[in-house]
Amino acid sequence: MIRELPSDLAKIAKEELNEKPKRTKDDVKHLKDWIAKQPHLNARTDDQWLVAMLRGCKFSLERVKQKLDLYYTLRTTAPEVTLRILPTEDKFVEFFKLGSCLVLPKPKNKLFPRVILIRAGVYDPEKNSVADIMCVLYYLVQIAIIEDDVASVLGTKIMVDYQGVTMNHFVQATPGLLKKMVSVCQDSMPLRLKGSHHTNLPSGVEKIFTLISGFLNEKAKQRLKIHKTPADLMEHIPKEIVPTEYGGDGGPLVDIIEYWVSKIKEYQDWMRQEVKFGTDESKRAGKPMVKEMAGLDGSFRKLEID
Incomplete structure (x- = not known):
């Protein structure tokens, strides 16, 4: 269920994010269909989550797809940041x-x-x-x-x-x-x-x-x-x-x-489901999305802090 925005917030969403309420439902369905066709991607498909992703990308479907993929890829490939x-x-x-x-x-x-x-x-x-x-x-x-x-x-x-x-x-x-x-x-x-x-x-x-x-x-x-x-x-x-x-x-x-x-x-039940989402990189078609971050293993041990 997609919430209707109050008028003042809807005006901002339209002007700054290109949000068009009559189109949002179709955009959310498009993303759900796209996620279902990605064999490597196990992603949340709640309406409000996908609406938030759309707003974060100013309703560019291609940008949302890239961001969703990266979001769950990092869940899997950078667990020290997201799952510690x-x-x-x-x-x-x-x-x-x-x-x-x-x-x-x-x-x-x-x-x-x-x-x-x-x-x-x-x-x-x-x-x-x-x-x-x-x-x-x-x-x-x-x-x-x-x-x-x-x-x-x-x-x-x-x-x-x-x-x-x-x-x-x-x-x-x-x-x-x-x-x-x-x-x-x-x-x-x-x-x-x-x-x-x-x-x-x-x-x-x-x-x-x-x-x-x-x-x-x-x-x-x-x-x-x-x-x-x-x-x-x-x-x-x-x-x-x-x-x-x-x-x-x-x-x-x-x-x-x-x-x-x-x-x-x-939100405990929601969280139990959330931590199970991610990617299976062995099922990804094409090249890996996230490259190894090489050359960044230093530290700040020589830095003087007052």
Whole structure:
């Protein structure tokens, strides 16, 4: 069942994404028929998931096919990014409760991209990895875009707080892992990134930003902003959704975490099905879609972080 958009959101979808409601049903059917004919592809075919993919590709069917294929190919070929901790496992919820990755509430009276808060410094690098944050992000985004048309139409903004990040955190982010994480987020997910905002950066991380920028497309590069203060940050993100801990009116982090823990539990049956999707590369016709990412096995162990 495809949800009907409210008029204000429908207007944006039409103008910015080329969405035509009378055609959407046929587009979704076309994608389902196409997926059924791909012997290597085991993909989700829920209506709202496919609509989110269509919106993420501005209703270009060929782009959607490429993105769907890449999405499930990376599920199979980059499990260290997408399946390191599974949303059906207790340790996923235990890690999530640290609040390393959260989708912030929506503004009450205005349309605004959904904001994702990432706080890498809250986890113990002796116990967890930056890839665990990627896993949480991976599944939260799926829930958000399926449930919330604002997320699939207006996209998302990412707010990254580096408070508490140490060298032990940074050395986990090898160039190869960073490239795979960017590929999953930027190239395969129906995630329309409208901006990334970074605050509390320790000195000495310029090399990492330089490397990450090399993997980003031009729009993502232009939308990457560094902020020195929370006040500066809130010029770009509504104060009413920013958590109390950052000087906003969005409520304490513990309440936001509690909301999403309950949401993850609500989606357990959905998640059990989700982790089974992927590709069987032995059945793929033609050349492999994802080439080996060679020459990216270095680390940042020599980087000095203050």
